[in-house]
Amino acid sequence: MKRLLVxxxxxxxxxxxVEAVLDRYTDVFVYLGCRSLERGTDARNQLGAKNHEYLSRIKVVELDVTSEQSVCEAEKDVRGECEAAGTALYGIVNNAGVxxxxxxxxxxxxxxxxxxKRVFDHFYSILDTEDARVxxxxxxxxxxxLSxxxxxxxxxxxxxxxxxxDIQHVVQLFLQNIENAAAVDQAQKASSAYGFSKACANALTVLQARLFPSLAINACTPGFIDTDLTRQLASMTGRDPADMDMKLPRDGVESTLFLLMAAAPTITGWYLGSDCKRSPLDTYRAPGDPEFKGN
Incomplete structure (x- = not known):
């Protein structure tokens, strides 16, 4: 059975x-990573209420991606389970974001x-180096x-x-510049910081793929999805999520699942749009537009 951390x-x-993986792939066991064991247990129970069989393939793992200690303890927990099962970790979905x-x-x-980076650095040693997906x-x-x-x-x-x-250097420059931009309102600052952080994450993906060529490491956008995260943007701009054409979370899983389960293992270091097509790092490519062919 494949083991996956989300x-x-x-x-x-x-x-x-998590739900889509459990529903479509009966040979996958999922580590449901979250900061709060209580909220994670609630999520597990809600999934189990939809399909009782899911409960046998979910374990909640307390995991705060900002804490070195938390990530280290989570890795030990997952490592122990993988070793007991005689298998490596198949994949990591780095989904946590604000x-x-x-x-x-x-x-x-x-x-x-x-x-x-923290999650990958800790969990790398238990990944299946011949078949793993990140x-x-x-x-x-x-x-x-970036545009x-x-x-x-x-x-x-x-x-x-x-x-x-290189990435750390531009991060320091960004923090210095944005803190000095007193005239920029908070909504603009937040939007700028979020976009910059995601541009850096895409660059980190390129770096990781280059450093670890035996793994398939890619990035993707889920699309414009109605979540707690995007509702903050809607609130800051005084708009309603429905008016912004946001989709439901279940509509935002396809690019992630494609990279996890369907993409050729030779695809690595790419950034995919929500339509599962390769997209450029510095220009928005709308779903349905021609696929980016690379440099």
């Missing part, structure tokens, strides 16, 4: 991914960028941000040879 999966797109945080813009980057759930906000970004930032975050030091 972070931030007690609600929204993460939970929808649009804004009371703790400030740095926390958005801590979750959306550093959290992805999916970093990002957003079209990344390409949208009008400073040329230096755009060049760094679209470079096929980008390094972690």
């Amino acid at each position: 972070t931030g999966s007690n609600k929204g797109i993460g939970r929808a991914v 649009f804004s945080s009371p703790a400030g813009i740095a926390e958005v980057l801590e979750v959306n960028l550093f959290g992805i 999916v970093n759930v990002t957003s079209a906000s990344g390409p949208n941000y 009008s970004a400073d040329p230096l930032v755009r060049r760094v975050l679209t470079d096929s040879q980008v390094t972690w030091e």
Whole structure:
């Protein structure tokens, strides 16, 4: 049985991914990762109420992607189970994400960028190095941000040879610049930080794929989905999610599932649109538009 970790999966797109995997693939066991065991247990019970069989293939794992200790303890838990079952971890879906945080813009980057790296770095050693899939759930906000970004930032975050030091450097520049932009209102700051964090996450995906060529590591956008995260954007702009044509979480799982289960293992280092087609890192490509062919 394949074993899969999904972070931030007690609600929204993460939970929808868990449900879709359990429904479509009966040979998959899911680690439902979330910050709160209580909320994770509630999510597990709700899934079990839909199909009692799911309960035998879900384990809730307490996992705060911003905490080194939490990620380390979660890895030990999952490692122990994998070793007992005599199998490796098949995949990771790095889904945990925030649009804004009371703790400030740095926390958005801590979750959306550093959290992805932290989870991968800890769980890499238990991945199946011959067949593993890693999916970093990002957003079209990344390409949208880069389409009008400073040329230096755009060049760094679209470079096929980008390094972690390069990404950290532009993060520091971003934090310095945005904190000094006192005239920018909070909605603009939050939107800018979110888009920047997702652009960085896409660049990190390219880096990870280059450093670990035996794995299939890709990023994707789920589309414009009605979740707690996107409702923050709607609230800040004074609009209603329905008026913004947001779709339901169950409509945002296809690109993730494609990369997990259907994509050729040679596909790696790509960013996919919600229609499962390759998309550029620095320009928005709408679903149905011609597929990006790469550089």
